[in-house]
Amino acid sequence: MLHDFIIIGAGVTGITLCKLLREKFPNILVLEAESEIGGLCKTKVINGHILDIGGGHFFGTKYDEVYQYIFKYLPKKDFNYFQRVSKINIENTDIDYPIESNIWQLPIEKQIEYIISVVRNEEALGVKEPKNYEQWIRWKLGNKICDNYMIPYNIKLWGVEPAEMDIDWLYKIPRVNVEEVIRYCLEKTQDVNKYPAHIKFYYPKDGGFGSIVNAIAEDELQYIKTDTKAEKLVFDENSKTWLINDKYRAKNVINTTPWNDLYKSLGEPHHLKKHFDKIKYNKIVVSLYEKTYTHNYHWRYIPNITEQHHREFYIHNFAPASKNNGIYIETNIDRFNKDKITFQGRNICHFETKAAYPIPVISHADAIKNILEYYKGKNLFGVGRWGQHQYQNADVSIMEAIKFVRDFT
Numbered sequence: 001m002l003h004d005f006i007i008i009g010a011g012v013t014g015i016t017l018c019k020l021l022r023e024k025f026p027n028i029l030v031l032e033a034e035s036e037i038g039g040l041c042k043t044k045v046i047n048g049h050i051l052d053i054g055g056g057h058f059f060g061t062k063y064d065e066v067y068q069y070i071f072k073y074l075p076k077k078d079f080n081y082f083q084r085v086s087k088i089n090i091e092n093t094d095i096d097y098p099i100e101s102n103i104w105q106l107p108i109e110k111q112i113e114y115i116i117s118v119v120r121n122e123e124a125l126g127v128k129e130p131k132n133y134e135q136w137i138r139w140k141l142g143n144k145i146c147d148n149y150m151i152p153y154n155i156k157l158w159g160v161e162p163a164e165m166d167i168d169w170l171y172k173i174p175r176v177n178v179e180e181v182i183r184y185c186l187e188k189t190q191d192v193n194k195y196p197a198h199i200k201f202y203y204p205k206d207g208g209f210g211s212i213v214n215a216i217a218e219d220e221l222q223y224i225k226t227d228t229k230a231e232k233l234v235f236d237e238n239s240k241t242w243l244i245n246d247k248y249r250a251k252n253v254i255n256t257t258p259w260n261d262l263y264k265s266l267g268e269p270h271h272l273k274k275h276f277d278k279i280k281y282n283k284i285v286v287s288l289y290e291k292t293y294t295h296n297y298h299w300r301y302i303p304n305i306t307e308q309h310h311r312e313f314y315i316h317n318f319a320p321a322s323k324n325n326g327i328y329i330e331t332n333i334d335r336f337n338k339d340k341i342t343f344q345g346r347n348i349c350h351f352e353t354k355a356a357y358p359i360p361v362i363s364h365a366d367a368i369k370n371i372l373e374y375y376k377g378k379n380l381f382g383v384g385r386w387g388q389h390q391y392q393n394a395d396v397s398i399m400e401a402i403k404f405v406r407d408f409t
């Protein structure tokens with residue numbers, strides 16, 4: 001059969017594409033490498049704990065269309081709605097996120113050190129905006145916040161040196177100026193509207209984040225072939241069609257998986273190698289623990305470099321149906337050493353993600369642009385976190401899928 005579209009990957013992007021494309025085209029097929037759908041948005045219930053095995057997932061969006069889309073399949077009444085409580089553990093204190101707005105929560109001696117550092121930042125001194133991430137955060141926030149929080153946290157999360165990273169994803173971090181930092185300290189308050197995302201968030205009442213994807217996927221399951229990894233993609237110039245794994249033929253293919261993993265499957269396109277080489281991602285390990293806690297935190301950032309993990313999630317505080325002593329932590333796979341785990345608690349299990357974060361190495365944006373432009377000419381498209389190789393949350397990947405289908409002619 002000649003399919004109108006074959007979609008590679010049945011995460012939230014692939015499933016959304018399938019659903020929306022089916023409204024316009026009769027023959028859609030989704031190929032999924034794993035035995036289960038959902039990609040990074042999968043949840044498992046283990047020992048009474050609701051565990052999002054792809055790491056900490058919360059729902060919120062600036063797109064009304066995405067709210068309408070999600071609530072159509074999992075009604076709003078089936079979510080709890082939370083005011084975010086996220087902390088940063090720094091200088092042996094838990095302060096609210098983001099650090100720039102909450103220096104006033106540190107001991108007074110530390111406040112003075114941090115404020116002096118912020119005031120002396122290079123931006124305030126009129127220095128030109130730098131081009132790599134490490135220089136940029138120093139320029140913006142001063143050395144103290146960088147050395148004690150931003151640099152170690154980002155090394156832990158990304159697994160690459162901040163000096164090797166681009167600055168095009170920085171809309172993800174809060175923008176607070178020197179005057180605001182001082183004002184918050186004097187007024188001992190913060191402006192929560194400075195949060196870049198998730199000031200408030202939705203989380204399903206039943207199950208975890210995976211319930212959202214399962215609800216969307218309900219009508220799509222018959223179009224998804226699980227345990228089917230796309231391993232060989234061949235374009236026939238005469239018929240202008242793709243043949244995948246010598247078996248599935250399509251007029252159009254949409255990739256929702258990391259492009260660098262497809263390099264061989266695409267027959268090693270040497271003329272694009274330098275671009276494929278710039279497409280990098282990291283992996284994380286999600287580890288579930290049991291340990292009693294009484295605070296109301298949803299999650300906590302751990303910049304301390306001597307600790308393996310970088311974030312902790314207090315499950316019962318956002319999933320009340322989950323047992324009250326469940327915590328899971330995220331660790332970059334390169335730092336993960338089972339014999340030297342620094343987190344204290346009763347370990348239940350570990351899950352390894354496949355691709356977790358697309359790493360914004362310098363010139364990654366140019367690389368993905370070249371790859372997408374080349375393959376668009378062959379009716380092979382990229383959509384979503386991996387397809388567009390952008391630090392997209394699920395809501396943005398859904399929006400990109402909506403836009404793709406709307407604009408496709």
Ligand SMILES: Cc1cc2nc3c(=O)[nH]c(=O)nc-3n(C[C@H](O)[C@H](O)[C@H](O)COP(=O)(O)OP(=O)(O)OC[C@H]3O[C@@H](n4cnc5c(N)ncnc54)[C@H](O)[C@@H]3O)c2cc1C
Pocket residue numbers: 008009010011012013014031032033034037038039040041054055056057058059060228229230231256257258261284330353355356357383384385386387392393394395397
């Ligand atoms: C730690 C972490 C925290 C996050 N927190 C949030 C959050 O709070 N809120 C939020 O909205 N988003 C969050 N995200 C982002 C969210 O997970 C992604 O935006 C979303 O899951 C992307 O979906 P996707 O379908 O594009 O990719 P994926 O979910 O990665 O799906 C890709 C699918 O392709 C399959 N696949 C791979 N290779 C092949 C192949 N060759 N053939 C066939 N199938 C293949 C994979 O098995 C997978 O199922 C977070 C992500 C991470 C890692």
